[in-house]
Amino acid sequence: VRPRQFFGVPRIWEKFAAALRTGLARLPEDRRAAVEEAAAVARAHVAHRERGERPPAALDESYARARDEVLRPLLALAGLDRVTWAASASAPMPQDVVRFWAGLGIVVMDAWGLTETTGVATTNSPRTGFRLGSVGRPVASVEVRTAADGEIEVRGASVFSGYLRADGTVRSALDADGWLATGDIGRLDDDGYLWLTDRKKEMIITSTGKNVSPALVENTLKEHPLIGQALVHGDRRSYLVALLVLDAEAAPVWAAERGLGPADDLTALAAHPDVLAEVDRAVAAANARLNRTEQVKRYRLLGREWGPATGELTPSLKLRRRVVHTLYADELAALYAG
Structure with missing residues (x-):
């Protein structure tokens, strides 16, 4: 199987990264050096895109060459050489794992949401912007803010109204202004990207x-x-x-x-x-x-x-x-x- 799109929870990306790192460790020194050089080019290319910049033409050419000659053959070992869209959700993604995949030319677009938000509430996107390690910006139907203790709160058309009781009535889970306390701790940066810290109950x-x-x-x-x-x-x-x-x-x-x-x-x-x-x-x-x-x-x-x-x-x-x-x-x- 060589998918064009691949979604995995963080542990899946961690396991794949560990397997590839193990394979890299077995390569001769000259081949490892070639991979490290290609990875540096890929990370530089991703950094421009992360800042919302178009990579310089020379970097575009270097990246295309590194991708075709070094990175794709390596990714083929894991069946990921055709991936053009990669994503994750459900838990904070370790920064070193995100950066590792970026060095192979795969930008993992992390997202965040709950059953109570009808799925995705924030997401990274190759079209509208991304920050490696964040879970992106709110989707159009959702507002996001953080409380004084860092708990993430959401409000919007895709946020549910409450929990169904056995008698058919609904117990509201929202405050007077329609905000839902999610139980997750995080922060919003100046560009509106949400960064997860942990579950409040697990702190x-x-x-x-x-x-x-x-x-x-x-x-x-x-x-x-x-x-x-x-x-x-x-x-x-x-x-x-x-x-x-x-x-x-x-x-x-x-x-x-x-x-x-x-x-x-x-x-x-x-x-x-x-x-x-x-x-x-x-x-x-x-x-x-x-x-x-x-x-x-x-x-x-x-x-x-x-x-x-x-x-x-x-x-x-x-x-x-x-x-x-x-x-x-x-x-x-x-x-x-x-």
């Missing part, structure tokens, strides 16, 4: 009263290729801890290149000193980019990937935090012991 409030977005911290941790999944914990605690899961595709390649065995045994790799040392460096690098409240003080590395079948993810691959908290209650408690 961590530390023992000192600081608010932390777990998704922001988790996405920063997952920028290292060895870390495929993450859960940050610390509600009503004085510091944050994390459960980290080895990437099932990248970790065996990383281990095999260093002669660590058995490279395909993720549970064994999760306990290997060399792997732990590398993950220590990954956590330290992530912490260097986060403020003090957001930094992870301790973590536990796991070797079994989370998924819908084992309960940690929903069918749409969203993290089920309460399930993970329950399944790994002992591991989380141990991170705060002593």
Whole structure:
């Protein structure tokens, strides 16, 4: 299958990116250099479009050459060489994943909405404008604003009026002015683009009263290729801890290149000193980019990937935090012991 249009939730784009990165790591140095050079040209081309500018003719020519000679053959490995429209929704997309795909010439147009907004409420568009990492601007039928605490509120013709009761009456979910509180936290920039932070109910409030977005911290941790999944914990605690899961595709390649065995045994790799040392460096690098409240003080590395079948993810691959908290209650408690 080689689709022209492709939609995937963030976890799908993350998995494809991990697989391609694994393939790139196996290439000879000269070929990796060629891909990196082509990716730099693609990102420069996307940057002009992101600013609403027409790319210079010379850049257009360089990008066309890089796309045809380097990027499309690489994308063909994942069946994505014919994609002209790519999109995502349902959760904040990690910035490094968005930028990775932009470097391959695929601009993922992120969108946001709820059942209560009859689907899409904001979207990026190659025709009307986009910002990588945002979920775009409001569609014509919707107004968007943020409350004092950052909660996103929407109003408009496509926003429902309320919830149907068993007796057939409708319980209004709107305030007196018709605004719906969505339960999502975010911000609007000066150009009207909406940037998601997290679900309001999932925000961590530390023992000192600081608010932390777990998704922001988790996405920063997952920028290292060895870390495929993450859960940050610390509600009503004085510091944050994390459960980290080895990437099932990248970790065996990383281990095999260093002669660590058995490279395909993720549970064994999760306990290997060399792997732990590398993950220590990954956590330290992530912490260097986060403020003090957001930094992870301790973590536990796991070797079994989370998924819908084992309960940690929903069918749409969203993290089920309460399930993970329950399944790994002992591991989380141990991170705060002593």
